[in-house]
Amino acid sequence: MKAIVSNTDRLQGEIHALSSKNYTTRYLLVSALADGVSTIHYPAHSEDSDAMRRCLIDLGAELHEDAEKMTIRGFGRHPKAIKELNVGNAGAVLRFLMGTAALLPEVTFVNTYPDSLGKRPHQDLIDALEQMGVSVEHQNGRLPIIIRGSKAHGGLIEVSGQVSSQFLSSLLFLTPLLPEDSEIRVLHDLKSKVVIGQTLEVLEEAGIIIHASEDLMHYHVPGGQQYQAKSYTVQGDYPGSAAILAAAAVTNSDVRVTHLMEKSKQGERACVDVLQAMGVDLTHQDGIVHVRGGKGLVAGEFDGDEFTDAVLAMVAAAVFAKGTSRFYNVENLRYKECDRITDYLNELRKAGAHVEERQSEIIVHGRPEGVEGGVEINAHYDHRVIMALTVVGLRSAQGLTIKDAHHVAKSYPQYFDHLKALGAKIELIEE
Numbered sequence: 288m289k290a291i292v293s294n295t296d297r298l299q300g301e302i303h304a305l306s307s308k309n310y311t312t313r314y315l316l317v318s319a320l321a322d323g324v325s326t327i328h329y330p331a332h333s334e335d336s337d338a339m340r341r342c343l344i345d346l347g348a349e350l351h352e353d354a355e356k357m358t359i360r361g362f363g364r365h366p367k368a369i370k371e372l373n374v375g376n377a378g379a380v381l382r383f384l385m386g387t388a389a390l391l392p393e394v395t396f397v398n399t400y401p402d403s404l405g406k407r408p409h410q411d412l413i414d415a416l417e418q419m420g421v422s423v424e425h426q427n428g429r430l431p432i433i434i435r436g437s438k439a440h441g442g443l444i445e446v447s448g449q450v451s452s453q454f455l456s457s458l459l460f461l462t463p464l465l466p467e468d469s470e471i472r473v474l475h476d477l478k479s480k481v482v483i484g485q486t487l488e489v490l491e492e493a494g495i496i497i498h499a500s501e502d503l504m505h506y507h508v509p510g511g512q513q514y515q516a517k518s519y520t521v522q523g524d525y526p527g528s529a530a531i532l533a534a535a536a537v538t539n540s541d542v543r544v545t546h547l548m549e550k551s552k553q554g555e556r557a558c559v560d561v562l563q564a565m566g567v568d569l570t571h572q573d574g575i576v577h578v579r580g581g582k583g584l585v586a587g588e589f590d591g592d593e594f595t596d597a598v599l600a601m602v603a604a605a606v607f608a609k610g611t612s613r614f615y616n617v618e619n620l621r622y623k624e625c626d627r628i629t630d631y632l633n634e635l636r637k638a639g640a641h642v643e644e645r646q647s648e649i650i651v652h653g654r655p656e657g658v659e660g661g662v663e664i665n666a667h668y669d670h671r672v673i674m675a676l677t678v679v680g681l682r683s684a685q686g687l688t689i690k691d692a693h694h695v696a697k698s699y700p701q702y703f704d705h706l707k708a709l710g711a712k713i714e715l716i717e718e
């Protein structure tokens with residue numbers, strides 16, 4: 288699908304935020320790891336959450352769904368011994384399930400997105416699993432990956448957090464089910480640290496006890512635990528909503544996004560503070576973010592690691608801010624669906640933005656007058672590139688054509704419909 292995004296002066300209306308992808312994948316997993324029937328209210332529906340759902344069914348979970356909720360009968364510590372799992376292009380799903388696969392004799396994770404997930408590194412998790420007696424066959428730390436887990440045990444586990452927090456999350460989901468206690472030590476740095484808060488929150492809701500150090504670098508996990516079957520409610524999704532809020536910030540707008548909890552543990556909640564720091568007229572009350580855009584943005588400096596999945600949308604807003612913005616501590620954006628620094632900035636440059644890259648920084652020389660556009664954008668298989676370039680397209684004199692825009696469905700299938708409902712001039716063409 289191609290998205291033709293035209294210059295749009297005004298956005299107006301109200302959007303009910305989509306359900307959180309990260310909470311949905313976690314609630315699905317802890318429900319499957321429980322014995323008994325759990326309920327998830329308002330689960331997300333996207334390619335990534337569907338990938339988790341599909342894989343858990345393959346592993347023996349029983350799922351039923353109506354319009355508002357899903358019930359899941361879990362497989363506890365005994366997933367079905369299947370041969371193959373296909374996680375699509377979902378990084379978190381792959382990494383979390385590589386841990387679960389350690390409960391099985393042999394599973395192959397196939398490589399269906401060789402140019403996206405197929406390029407992403409998993410070596411740090413592989414190293415950790417090997418310390419636990421799991422045998423892993425892989426292609427230089429990449430897919431396809433075969434996990435042989437029959438001998439998995441707890442104990443001392445060291446894992447690097449330098450590339451992704453998902454490796455640590457994976458171990459936190461697995462280790463409570465092992466007979467032995469585990470000590471997990473995070474080596475180097477822990478990137479996207481805020482996301483670990485979501486993992487710990489969900490584990491606690493599922494009745495699992497984890498003793499975490501205050502800096503989230505050390506964990507004592509008692510073994511022999513059981514996940515409890517529970518009832519969960521998924522909150523609204525900040526990373527996806529950040530793109531809607533950025534679109535509202537760069538246009539003349541009066542837009543409300545509802546269902547966004549002020550006290551959320553999603554790091555991307557910070558997009559509200561970032562936009563405010565850029566001078567956007569915005570309020571956040573009773574779960575509603577209300578933007579009155581069009582008054583002109585100002586540049587700022589931001590630690591992007593605090594809102595990993597909203598960085599691209601915030602950079603798109605900064606493209607139209609007065610002055611030079613800097614998003615630092617973002618190197619791990621290079622290991623996502625594409626290289627979200629080099630690939631993304633190349634597309635922004637094509638659109639007419641003035642941007643520079645460092646190894647772990649994005650620098651934006653803002654153009655409050657707007658950009659020229661009139662070019663075709665390569666989506667690089669990346670939903671967040673698509674969402675962010677759409678924001679830029681709304682302020683491009685000649686608009687932007689985004690190729691392969693269907694990849695937006697990885698996290699936010701309704702993105703274009705939501706923007707169109709607000710008045711964005713977007714035409715979708717099936718190819």
Ligand SMILES: O=C(O)C1=C[C@@H](OP(=O)(O)O)[C@@H](O)[C@H](O)C1
Pocket residue numbers: 309312379450451452453456478479482595596619
């Ligand atoms: O744990 C999770 O659900 C996620 C963790 C983050 O990844 P990294 O820890 O690799 O930055 C985030 O970017 C991803 O979208 C989802």
Ligand SMILES: C=C(OP(=O)(O)O)C(=O)O
Pocket residue numbers: 335376377378379380596623624671698
């Ligand atoms: C990077 C993302 O997801 P994942 O790592 O799960 O593929 C994302 O949603 O932006």
